[in-house]
Amino acid sequence: MKHFYLITNTSKKDIEPVAREIVRYLEKRGCTCKRRSGDLLPLTEDMPEDVKKNGHYTDIADVPEDTECAIVLGGDGTMLQAARDLACRNIPLFGINRGHLGYLSQVSRQEDIAPALERLLVGKFRINRRMMLVGRIICDGKIYAEDIALNDVILNRFGMDALHFDVYVNDEFSARYDADGIIVCTPTGSTAYNLSAGGPIVEPGSNMIILTPICAHSLGARSIVLSPDSRVSIRLRPEYRFRQCVSFDGGVAVKMNPKDRVDVERSLLTAPLVELDEIPFLERIRRKIGHI
Incomplete structure (x- = not known):
C-alpha cells in the first residue's frame, strides 16, 4: 500500500x-x-x-x-x-x-x-469482508427512508410506552412483541447493543442475521438467528399510536409512524476491514x- x-x-x-x-x-x-x-x-x-x-x-x-x-x-x-x-x-x-x-x-x-x-x-x-445490512422504512407502500448498517438496524421507542409490533421473516409471520424495540444485527454488531440486550455473541466473519427483542414483556422472548438470505419485516400494529424510530448503526433516528414497517435484509455491499x-x-x- x-x-x-x-x-x-x-x-x-x-x-x-x-x-x-x-x-x-x-x-x-x-x-x-x-x-x-x-x-x-x-x-x-x-x-x-x-x-x-x-x-x-x-x-x-x-x-x-x-x-x-x-x-x-x-x-x-x-x-x-x-x-x-x-x-x-x-x-x-x-x-x-x-x-x-x-x-x-x-x-x-x-x-x-x-x-x-x-x-x-x-x-x-489480510482483508476481512464483513457482512452489512440494508434497511428500508416503508410508508403507504413507498420507501420513506433507506440506509445501510455494519452493526445493526434498531427499532426503538420514544418515551415510556412499550412498542407493539409483529415480525415477519420471508413474508411469514414469526412473532408478536410488546417491547421497547428490536435489534436486527450482523455478526459484527453482535457485540454491540445486541450483547447488552442479552443477544448471542457471533464470530464476526460469519454470515447470519440476529434478531434480539429489547426488554420484551414476555418470559419467552429470545434472540433468533437467521440465515443471511432471510428478509425481516418489522410491522407496527395498527392500534399503536405512540412514538418510535429506526436507527442505522446508532446514527440519526428516523421517525416511524403507525402502520409503517421497516424491512431489513443482507446488503450487496460489504465492509472490508484490515486485520x-x-x-x-x-x-x-x-x-x-x-x-x-
Whole structure:
C-alpha cells in the first residue's frame, strides 16, 4: 500500500497530534496520505453541517481515486460511519482507536501505531469482508427512508410506552412483541447493543442475521438467528399510536409512524476491514470486554 486517506474524529481529545504523526510517517516512507478538507478545524460552528448533525467524518468526494486504504482515527462509531460512507468504494478500512472499547480497531496504544503502519506498507495484513445490512422504512407502500448498517438496524421507542409490533421473516409471520424495540444485527454488531440486550455473541466473519427483542414483556422472548438470505419485516400494529424510530448503526433516528414497517435484509455491499494479527476471536473479546 502506498496511497492512504486519513479519517479523523475531531471531537476526540488530543487526536490532532496523532493524525499529524501518521501523515508525517507515511510521507517519509514515500506514501501519500490525504485528509478531508477542513479536517484541521475543531468541532465548532465552522465545522461542516454533516459532521455536526450526522457524525459524518468522510466526504467521499475528497477521497482520491487511487486510495488503497482508509485509516480511521477515532472510536467504533467513527469506524462504523466510515464503513457506511465508503461502502460503495470498496476501500479497506484500518482502525486506530481513540474511543472507548475500539472493538473494530486494530491499534489502541500510541507506541503500536508506527509498527502497524509499517505492516500495511509491506503487505503483512489480510482483508476481512464483513457482512452489512440494508434497511428500508416503508410508508403507504413507498420507501420513506433507506440506509445501510455494519452493526445493526434498531427499532426503538420514544418515551415510556412499550412498542407493539409483529415480525415477519420471508413474508411469514414469526412473532408478536410488546417491547421497547428490536435489534436486527450482523455478526459484527453482535457485540454491540445486541450483547447488552442479552443477544448471542457471533464470530464476526460469519454470515447470519440476529434478531434480539429489547426488554420484551414476555418470559419467552429470545434472540433468533437467521440465515443471511432471510428478509425481516418489522410491522407496527395498527392500534399503536405512540412514538418510535429506526436507527442505522446508532446514527440519526428516523421517525416511524403507525402502520409503517421497516424491512431489513443482507446488503450487496460489504465492509472490508484490515486485520493484522491472528488473534482468536474469543481472545479478542476477552481483551476488549472481559468476563468470557
